Amino acid sequence: MLPSPHAQHAAPRSPIRGPALPLGVAVTAIGMLFSIASAPVVTSAAPETMPEPVAVVQVPTVKVGATVAADPCAEPSVLAALSSGDDAGAIAGFGGGENFRAAVVAGNAPCISLSDPARLWVVVNKTLPLNPPEYEPAGLDAVPLQMTTRSGLVRSDVAAAVGQMADAAAAAGVGRIGANNGYRSYGLQVTTYDAHVRAQGQEDADAGSARPGFSEHQTGLALDVVACDAACGGLDGFGGTGQSDWVAANAWAYGFIVRYEEVGTPVTGYAPEPWHLRYVGVDLAAAYHAGGYHTLEEFFGLPAAPDYAP
Numbered sequence: 001m002l003p004s005p006h007a008q009h010a011a012p013r014s015p016i017r018g019p020a021l022p023l024g025v026a027v028t029a030i031g032m033l034f035s036i037a038s039a040p041v042v043t044s045a046a047p048e049t050m051p052e053p054v055a056v057v058q059v060p061t062v063k064v065g066a067t068v069a070a071d072p073c074a075e076p077s078v079l080a081a082l083s084s085g086d087d088a089g090a091i092a093g094f095g096g097g098e099n100f101r102a103a104v105v106a107g108n109a110p111c112i113s114l115s116d117p118a119r120l121w122v123v124v125n126k127t128l129p130l131n132p133p134e135y136e137p138a139g140l141d142a143v144p145l146q147m148t149t150r151s152g153l154v155r156s157d158v159a160a161a162v163g164q165m166a167d168a169a170a171a172a173g174v175g176r177i178g179a180n181n182g183y184r185s186y187g188l189q190v191t192t193y194d195a196h197v198r199a200q201g202q203e204d205a206d207a208g209s210a211r212p213g214f215s216e217h218q219t220g221l222a223l224d225v226v227a228c229d230a231a232c233g234g235l236d237g238f239g240g241t242g243q244s245d246w247v248a249a250n251a252w253a254y255g256f257i258v259r260y261e262e263v264g265t266p267v268t269g270y271a272p273e274p275w276h277l278r279y280v281g282v283d284l285a286a287a288y289h290a291g292g293y294h295t296l297e298e299f300f301g302l303p304a305a306p307d308y309a310p
């Protein structure tokens with residue numbers, strides 16, 4: 001299932017106040033021309049009543065050779081960023097999120113490991129466990145949202161981003177966003193998964209809970225959000241709320257993707273989880289959104305991973 005870029009899909013329905021939107025990511029490595037529909041200026045969230053935009057502006061074509069190194073992993077700026085843990089700087093050295101993605105898919109990024117759990121681009125799925133299995137992220141911080149469990153830590157960069165996202169959602173009038181779970185250690189995942197197996201049996205547990213060592217929550221880059229109106233709801237109640245609709249449309253601008261969408265189930269092996277957000281940073285999330293991707297596996301050209309190895 002190959003995604004195809006659609007300019008209409010890529011165009012935000014309403015402008016996001018917050019981080020600068022890197023429109024440059026809409027320019028693909030093959031120099032394709034994109035037409036970005038000009039978004040009408042609105043401040044209230046009522047996209048379903050808005051007419052389809054008719055005016056378009058042309059984004060200039062950027063010649064790949066003019067902006068992207070032939071061998072990005074030989075670029076001193078890329079190597080320096082990687083060695084200092086500056087993931088955004090490394091992505092910038094590739095020429096932005098879409099160029100980074102394209103280089104990884106093309107096999108032109110040997111310095112980029114999709115299995116490094118400390119990187120924004122790590123992919124964790126049923127065939128790609130954490131390495132090492134008991135990996136613990138550094139720099140955990142409190143999620144700056146109302147929590148409904150005691151698992152209220154994420155990486156500090158993720159904490160800052162989700163706080164900005166929740167503030168923007170509240171400012172847009174869709175209500176408060178809280179969180180249910182952030183970082184879960186290997187040991188806590190043992191407990192969580194075992195509880196699911198006891199309650200549902202292994203097959204159903206595997207559709208909704210990762211086995212220990214296979215959970216994005218262990219990276220500190222994932223969290224589960226809930227809608228908090230008079231009180232905070234649960235995970236199963238999140239889909240269909242105003243908060244959920246807003247998150248699906250706008251979380252990318254704050255660096256998050258909805259990791260388990262319904263259309264992605266054959267690829268991920270997980271039932272839809274509109275509440276499970278994975279932080280990949282603004283550059284990659286914008287490229288993901290602009291390209292119309294629905295799974296991280298497709299984004300990075302990886303095989304589908306619906307099942308654990310036998």
Ligand SMILES: [Zn+2]
Pocket residue numbers: 217222223224275276277
């Ligand atoms: Zn989750």
